[in-house]
Amino acid sequence: MTRISLSVNGVQHEADVEPRTLLAYFLRERLGLTGTHIGCDTSSCGACTVLLNGQSVKSCTALAVQADGARVTTVEGLAEDGDWHPIQQAFHEHHGLQCGFCTPGMLMASVGILSENPDPTDQEIRHALEGNLCRCTGYQNIVNAVLAAAEDMRSSAAAS
Amino acid sequence: MIPAPFEYERATSVAHALELMAQGGEDARLLAGGHSLLPLMRLRLARPTLLVDIGGLDDLKYVSGNGDAIEIGALTTHHEIADSHELGEACPLLTTTAAQIGDPQVRHRGTIGGSVAHADPASDLPTALLAMDAEFVIEAVGGSRSVAAADFFEGPFMSALGDGEILTSIRVPVSGASGVYRKFNRRAQDWAIVGVAALIGTDGGAISSAAIGLTNMGGTPLRAEAVEASLVGVSGADEVAAAAAQVADIGMPPGDEQASAEYRLHLASVLIRRAVGDVLT
Structure with missing residues (x-):
């Protein structure tokens, strides 16, 4: 034991x-x-994506001992005081999910994308979501949701 | 799938890691980002008895240059390489290659040292480093040595790195040449069926120097020497295509369920033409 x-x-x-x-x-x-889902178990599908010290990682391909001393954020940590994170709100409004299995990973990967690129293009979002698979093939609405969240977060940042 | 049980030690310095590796014997393995090793352990294709975690050695995470060469600490992640302004200016082939590895989550964890030490012939960075004539700095209990990329890769997952040795940094000459990495795969985030790293110097619109590395065209990353020789002095698209076709000079690449040997040669020729074309236009 460690x-x-x-x-x-x-x-x-x-x-x-x-x-x-x-x-x-x-x-x-x-x-x-249990919001962090285990999908493929082979580092492919991204359902297990969490933030490790602010960066998106696949938590099925990291040992718990490697997270010693780290700051982990899971999908349960996105909402603050009962208020949804802008990315959650955008997925809700743009129907960025069908069965919902990939959604926690999609949300966490999207938060990671927007922390590195607050104003991504449609193509940049598609490229940056390469590590997350949606088997309902709901990608179009997912991309729409990320674009909407980016705009919302930029205008909130400008207003504050 | 859960890895088989193993002992775990966290190294506090390179010297400490070397000591732990010596104690652990031949079934001890180093753990950096874990993005080559952990998937193999989960499939039980690798069953190390001891993992020596060097992931906390922050002094192996750096990029430093002196104008002629750039040194990159082995624990620098693919994301940090792709994102480095200094590397983008000095070694654009390296940044553009790193940006095409896996997906963002993989790039946040995977390290350049881990990728080189793993010596997977389908990996992207080793090919770029071979094209750039990089050198790998290796520490052992008795001292350190440096191995040229051309001498480092010995076969699939086999390298000059011995038991109990640690790859600590990568040195890359700064050439001023333009760099392009092109790879072909059928699905996003898949390994390259074929990858091409092109390092091209130009003078007055014509190619003055050419280094072409190939990914997944053999048991190690390869240089397409006949193509390199044919490209020098060339400026037109037809001549580039003719030079690219010389890739067949490397012999027959492997065939597998992804691509036959003939198809790999075709892909390599097309990717070389496109990569060199990117530089000339």
């Missing part, structure tokens, strides 16, 4: 973990944060 200490959605956690524990399983099974 002792780890990490912040998840602003809450500090300490835990003893088996080194082979993958971050996705630690989040789901130890912390009960």
Whole structure:
């Protein structure tokens, strides 16, 4: 067992973990944060995407011990005080989901994209979402939602 | 799928990592970003008994240049390379190649040192580094050595890196040449069926120097030497296409479920033509 200490959605956690524990399983099974989905289990589909120190990563391809000392954000950490994050609002308004399985990963990857590029083009969003698969093939509305969230976040930033 | 059990140690310095690797024996493996190793461990194709985690060694995460050469710490991520203004100015082939690896999540975790040490012939960065005549700096308990990219890759997943050695940095000569990386795959984020790294110098509209690296055209990254020789002095599209066709000089590439050997040669020729064309236009 290896002792780890990490912040998840602003809450500090300490835990003893088996080194082979993958971050996705630690989040789901130890912390009960089942919003992080496990889809392909082979680093392809992106359903397990979380933010690690602010950057999008596939949590099925990171060991929990590698997140020692890190700041993790999962989909449960997006809303603040009951108010949806702009990306959640935009996915809701633009119907950026059908079955919803890929949605947590899509949301987290999109937050990652917008933190690096606040004003992406349609093509830039498609390229940056390469690591996230939607098997309902709802990509068009997902891209529309990310464009809308980007605009919303830019105007909020300008107003503040 | 969960990896088989292993012991885990966190290295606090390169010297500490070397010590841990020596204690761990031949089944100890280094863990950097884990984006080559962890997928293999999950499939149980790799079953190391000890993982020595060097991911926290921040002094292996840097880009520093002196005008003639740029040195890149082994733990620099693909994202940091793609995003580096300094590298973009000095080694555009490296930044454009790094930007095409996997997807953003993979680029946030995967490291240049890990990609080189893994020596997968389908990887993008080793090909670009071979075309740039990079050198790899390797630390061992007894001291350090430097190996040229042309001597480093020995076969699929085999390199000059010995047990208990650590690749700590990559040195790249600054040439002033233009760089383009082109790869072909059928689906986003797939490995390259074929990739081409082109480092092209021009003088008055004609090619004055050419280095062409090939991804997934053999057991190691390769240089298309006959193409390189034919490209020098060339300026027109027809001559570029004729030079690109010389890629057949490397012999037959592997055929697999993705592409036959003949199709790979065709793809390589087309990608060389397009990559060189990108520089000339």
